[in-house]
Amino acid sequence: MHRWSPLNDRQRELLRRLDAGEEPGVAWAERLSAYALRDRGLLVVVRRGGAVRAEVTGAGKFYLEHGHHPEDPRYAAERRETGRKTPTPYxxxxxxxxxxxxxxxxxxxxxxxxxxxxxxxxxxxxxxxxxxxxxxxxxxxxxxxxxxxxxxxxxxxxxxxxxxxxxx
Structure with a gap:
């Protein structure tokens, strides 16, 4: 699986809710989805003192706006045409x-x-x-x-x- 692989419905919905400002609860049921989003660079998850904080990254906001990961190679030509800057792959x-x-x-x-x-x-x-x-x-x-x-x-x-x- 690549960082730019499409999100499933649960991951997309969780990203949308966290972007809207919803805080994860104590018994956070979507932990696996959150960590999958974190591994793709769409979310930052911080755990301190038993509390969990999740923040949507710039790439996550880009995904919500455009429907694909900013590093997705299928959209490289589109980025060149529009002149959008995206992170350079390693x-x-x-x-x-x-x-x-x-x-x-x-x-x-x-x-x-x-x-x-x-x-x-x-x-x-x-x-x-x-x-x-x-x-x-x-x-x-x-x-x-x-x-x-x-x-x-x-x-x-x-x-x-x-x-x-x-x-x-």
């Missing part, structure tokens, strides 16, 4: 493009070498490597029937632990 931002390029490079190396070992790295490099592997997994960039894992090899080299990506 994959089109500079960080997203760079991470996709690193992920493609890592996959190419793993397919060619079956194993990639990164010796002597600092914490920042390790964190970036972890993010790239997570990006590969999250966006299903692995070849069909393959998997990727991160392993910490402590006994591989006496100088420093190393990180390894392994594809099977």
């Amino acid at each position: 994959s089109e931002r500079p960080v997203g493009r760079a991470r996709r390029a690193k992920a493609a490079e890592l996959i190419e190396r793993l397919v060619a070498e079956r194993r990639v070992v990164v010796p002597e790295h600092d914490e920042a490099a390790e964190a970036e490597y972890r993010r790239v592997i997570d990006y590969v997994k999250r966006h299903n960039l692995l070849p069909l029937g393959k998997r990727i894992e991160k392993l910490r090899l402590w006994n591989c080299d006496l100088r420093a632990p190393s990180k390894m990506g392994h594809i099977q």
Whole structure:
């Protein structure tokens, strides 16, 4: 399911009621719908001290007004024609493009070498490597029937632990 997938009737009605200023009750029955709306960026749910507060975001107001999510790619041509500004999807931002390029490079190396070992790295490099592997997994960039894992090899080299990506 994508952020821009159509809402069901219960979710649409809940979004409409919350936008009108209705407060969620103590035994809030629509919790699952609210969290589905939150995951799509249409609602902010804050829980503090047993109280629940829900606020409709700008994207939620856009959905109520136009009937679709502002990031929905089916309406990209319409946005260009009208000149409306919408949030740039992550994959089109500079960080997203760079991470996709690193992920493609890592996959190419793993397919060619079956194993990639990164010796002597600092914490920042390790964190970036972890993010790239997570990006590969999250966006299903692995070849069909393959998997990727991160392993910490402590006994591989006496100088420093190393990180390894392994594809099977």
